[in-house]
Amino acid sequence: MELTEIHPGILIVYYLILALSAFLxxxxxxxxxxxxxMLFLIYLQGVRSELVNxxxxxxxxxxxxxxxxxxFIYEGAHRIYLWGSYFITLEALVxxxxxxxxxxxxxxxxxxxxxxxxxxxxxxxxxxxLLVISMVLVMALRFIPLLNSRAxxxxxxxxxxxxxxLNSEDALESSSENENLIQGVEGSNLIQGDEGSNLIQGVEGSNxxxxxxxSNPDLKNGEEIESVPVGIKTDSKIINKVASSKRxxxxxxxxxxxxxxxxxxxxxxxxxxMFTAKSMKARGYNAxxxxxxxSFHLKKADYCFIAFLIIVLAILAVGLxxxxxxxxxxxxxxxxxxxxxxxxxxxxxxxLLMPLIYLELKEVWIWRNHS
Amino acid sequence: xxxxxITSILLIxxxxxxxxxxxxxxxxxxESIVLLAILVAIAVLGRLLLLSIPGIQAGSFIIIMxxxxxxxxxxFLVGALAALVGxxxxxxxxxxxxxxxxxxxxxxxxxxxxxxxxxxxxxxxFGFAWGYLYGWITDISAIFYTxxxxxxxxxxxxxxxxxxxxxxxxxxxxxxxxVFYDWFKKIFLRAKTKYLDGAEQVPVESDxxxx
Numbered sequence: 096m097e098l099t100e101i102h103p104g105i106l107i108v109y110y111l112i113l114a115l116s117a118f119l120x121x122x123x124x125x126x127x128x129x130x131x132x133m134l135f136l137i138y139l140q141g142v143r144s145e146l147v148n149x150x151x152x153x154x155x156x157x158x159x160x161x162x163x164x165x166x167f168i169y170e171g172a173h174r175i176y177l178w179g180s181y182f183i184t185l186e187a188l189v190x191x192x193x194x195x196x197x198x199x200x201x202x203x204x205x206x207x208x209x210x211x212x213x214x215x216x217x218x219x220x221x222x223x224x225l226l227v228i229s230m231v232l233v234m235a236l237r238f239i240p241l242l243n244s245r246a247x248x249x250x251x252x253x254x255x256x257x258x259x260x261l262n263s264e265d266a267l268e269s270s271s272e273n274e275n276l277i278q279g280v281e282g283s284n285l286i287q288g289d290e291g292s293n294l295i296q297g298v299e300g301s302n303x304x305x306x307x308x309x310s311n312p313d314l315k316n317g318e319e320i321e322s323v324p325v326g327i328k329t330d331s332k333i334i335n336k337v338a339s340s341k342r343x344x345x346x347x348x349x350x351x352x353x354x355x356x357x358x359x360x361x362x363x364x365x366x367x368x369m370f371t372a373k374s375m376k377a378r379g380y381n382a383x384x385x386x387x388x389x390s391f392h393l394k395k396a397d398y399c400f401i402a403f404l405i406i407v408l409a410i411l412a413v414g415l416x417x418x419x420x421x422x423x424x425x426x427x428x429x430x431x432x433x434x435x436x437x438x439x440x441x442x443x444x445x446x447l448l449m450p451l452i453y454l455e456l457k458e459v460w461i462w463r464n465h466s
Numbered sequence: 467x468x469x470x471x472i473t474s475i476l477l478i479x480x481x482x483x484x485x486x487x488x489x490x491x492x493x494x495x496x497e498s499i500v501l502l503a504i505l506v507a508i509a510v511l512g513r514l515l516l517l518s519i520p521g522i523q524a525g526s527f528i529i530i531m532x533x534x535x536x537x538x539x540x541x542f543l544v545g546a547l548a549a550l551v552g553x554x555x556x557x558x559x560x561x562x563x564x565x566x567x568x569x570x571x572x573x574x575x576x577x578x579x580x581x582x583x584x585x586x587x588x589x590x591x592f593g594f595a596w597g598y599l600y601g602w603i604t605d606i607s608a609i610f611y612t613x614x615x616x617x618x619x620x621x622x623x624x625x626x627x628x629x630x631x632x633x634x635x636x637x638x639x640x641x642x643x644x645v646f647y648d649w650f651k652k653i654f655l656r657a658k659t660k661y662l663d664g665a666e667q668v669p670v671e672s673d674x675x676x677x
Contacts, residue, residue: 114560117595148557163623163624165619166619166623167620168620173518195611197611202559206557209557216552225486226490227499227537228489228490231499231505232505235507238506238507239507239514242507319550342639353515353516354642354645357515357646358646361654365501365657366657368500368501368504369657370504372497372500372661405640435665
């Protein structure tokens with residue numbers, strides 16, 4: 096997609112048309128063509144790992160769609176008696192399969208879309224209308240990896256702070272090494288570790304931890320105490336009640352872990368974001384109109400693409416009004432596999448799916464011959 | 467069915483677009499933009515951190531807390547944007563629209579009922595109920611595959627399929643809201659006072675900067 100760029104706005108419209116036509120064209124021949132060509136496109140785009148994710152969503156929901164449709168809908172002319180007087184209708188069964196096929200096509204088109212149109216390009220489209228919101232989105236996208244690295248760092252500290260770990264004798268030996276390691280990080284003012292038990296005294300700027308230092312003396316008792324989470328009051332009776340059952344305890348323990356890491360990350364990041372805001376202000380954010388990092392203009396290829404789409408869609412629309420491309424399921428199924436769709440409308444349908452495959456093949460061809 | 471799907475998606479998109487536009491027209495300060503971005507990032511991280519366990523996630527908790535502390539507009543914005551940004555990571559689809567609505571409303575209702583959150587049992591019920599409500603809202607995106615028109619049977623079957631998942635989600639919300647409410651409220655309130663209340667005074671002082 097790098098060699099022949101199409102304007103992202105046009106690509107978004109194209110994928111919308113694809114998703115819509117997944118619903119409109121219910122003829123099995125059309126659907127099978129659709130699925131095969133989408134799979135081919137995904138193969139060319141090299142997102143085969145994405146296929147696994149698609150199947151993870153599709154298989155449970157697709158099976159559910161196929162099963163529940165005949166179980167709940169008894170319309171249709173062809174009855175299939177399963178046992179006794181209980182029957183399902185062929186129409187409902189076929190409809191379930193068609194809907195599952197539609198669902199699969201939509202999923203495949205979306206995974207291809209995620210490969211074709213990068214999020215920067217989507218933001219470019221969005222920023223035409225919603226300037227501040229797209230700014231927020233860009234910043235959030237930047238903050239996420241940052242937050243993640245902070246969370247990982249804090250998770251490491253919590254592991255060190257874990258009592259069971261420090262109480263065991265092996266761990267005590269290694270904890271001195273860990274201490275050195277942490278003092279190395281100290282340059283970043285993250286922590287001020289002095290003793291093994293008090294590794295974390297406080298994330299800079301937030302006084303969350305310091306208040307709870309007095310909960311530490313419990314540590315010296317060799318018993319297995321539930322680690323008192325930092326920063327939370329645990330004197331609540333209800334928590335103790337829930338914690339008495341094993342399962343509730345596990346759940347609470349998990350929640351505490353995640354919550355502790357989240358809490359420290361959040362308070363740390365909120366402080367840091369403050370500096371970001373001040374820095375932005377100091378550099379004159381909003382002083383003048385900003386321009387976009389990416390810039391797209393409609394080129395010749397885009398106009399060709401639009402013209403092609405209009406012609407193909409016109410042919411398909413004529414076909415749909417004359418009854419080509421879809422089948423009637425209710426009240427009676429009007430389809431047999433002998434009706435081969437050999438007409439101009441089917442050709443137009445195949446052509447509708449072709450542009451991106453053509454571009455990908457062209458790219459492969461250029462790579463092969465000009466390297 | 468397809469027209470209903472398209473209509474509902476367009477309606478929701480229009481609603482969300484209006485909310486975004488209102489935010490844009492209110493001429494937000496730099497501080498509130500950065501604050502919004504960091505809160506969105508936190509919510510997305512809460513969702514992605516535990517992606518491997520189905521249903522369990524801390525993103526909803528963060529969004530509820532934002533709604534409680536910062537008010538319903540911020541809650542809606544953070545919820546809707548967090549759904550959008552999270553989907554940019556795990557793969558975007560048309561269901562993102564329903565997720566935006568679900569999370570946005572979660573934040574907005576939390577903002578509306580902010581005073582009652584001091585009662586821990588209300589928090590538990592609220593978090594648990596929203597586990598299901600969110601599931602029901604996002605499941606709308608799958609209804610359109612169940613039949614030729616809206617019928618109760620297939621929809622109930624579809625929704626029954628999500629009971630366990632939504633239960634996990636609701637439980638995670640309830641537990642997190644019960645245990646961490648006070649702490650997170652403190653953190654967010656601190657940031658609120660420091661960022662937003664401080665920002666309002668800046669225009670008065672900013673004429674002369676002392677070095």
